[in-house]
Amino acid sequence: MSDARRLLAEWFEQVLGEQLPREGDADLFDRFGICGDDASDFMDAFGARFDVTGDEYLWYFHHEEEGWNFGALFFAPPNRRVERIPITPDILVRAIETGRWPVQYPPHALPKVRWDIRLNQSMLLVPLAGAALWLWRR
Template sequence: MSDARTAVLAFIDDVWGPTPALSDDDDLFDVLGITGDDAGDFMQAFVDRFEVDATTWRWYFHHGEEGWSIGGLFYTPIHRRFGRIPITPAVLAEAVRSRRWPIVYPDHTLPARRWDIVINQTLAATSLIGLAAWAWWRFAA
């Protein structure tokens, strides 16, 4: 077992807790159930611990967003627009060895506007305005 792989496995145990035996090709986020903010925190801890240049990291190729999105019923969320690329112990070990993010992403274009988020924000604002109107009508009128 290489020093980089040993360091990666020790890091996973430190950050995520005891894990089952992992092979080099296991999809860590799938096996460990890491997604959303937890995935971002995991990767930030990895980058900080091993001083990896992750400026080319693109989260939406690797995991979904936090929570459930009503807007996602009408417009495809960004993480579902592109093919999923697994994060494996081998990928992390390569990042440790080279000190840079090793994945080269396919050509892609991000949408100019996240309509799924716009819908969520509109629904939230409408709900708050409705609640405020009801409270005013019920208690102030």
């Protein structure tokens, strides 16, 4: 076992209370139910602990967002616009060894505007504006 893998295994057990799978290609987020904000927290803690630059990490390839997104029923969020890439022990070990995020993402394009989020916002703002107008007219 390499030093990087041993350090990862120790940290993984501290953070999740679980043993790091022996298989280098194990899908950690799927196996341990890590998603949404927990996945972001996991990756932030990983980067901080092992001094790995996360600038090149694109969350939407690896996990979905937290919570229920009504707008996603009509407009695909970023994670549904790309093919998922699992976070594996091998990827994390390479990140520790190089100090950089090692995943090379395929070419992709995301819309400049998150229409799913805009729809969610309008569902909140339209009723509030209606209520304000109603109160103002009274």
